């Protein structure tokens with residue numbers, strides 16, 4: 001799936017987010033960011049860090065499906081988009097997802113000797129993800145086994 005994201009300027013950028021904090025539901029996302037307007041932020045050392053705008057560079061982000069299939073080895077980082085007061089921001093994203101009818105779960109070879117499997121198997125992660133958001137739940141937490 002691919003899409004364009006339009007983040008419109010707002011009067012009070014300190015009060016309005018362009019996109020709420022989330023991790024991507026895909027296994028890998030490739031973004032082409034706006035060439036002039038920054039806004040994408042990731043958490044690093046408990047602080048929001050802005051991704052610099054580099055014209056023609058692609059931003060590659062791993063998503064939840066990768067975190068699940070790698071049994072937590074590869075992380076699906078939380079990110080958000082902030083607004084600004086005067087410029088429209090447009091970005092292009094390509095979300096690569098597993099076919100909905102295929103069940104995903106941690107790959108056998110990546111489950112350690114103690115056999116700790118961190119995630120249960122899940123089918124149609126896109127709709128599961130959507131349902132979690134509707135209920136205000138974090139999808140990755142909902143597929144995790146809790147000791």
Ligand SMILES: O=C(O)CCC(=O)C(=O)O
Pocket residue numbers: 005019024031033040079080081091093
């Ligand atoms: O616009 C961006 O740079 C990021 C958008 C995003 O995080 C998303 O669509 O999942």
Ligand SMILES: [Fe+2]
Pocket residue numbers: 022023024079
């Ligand atoms: Fe995202």
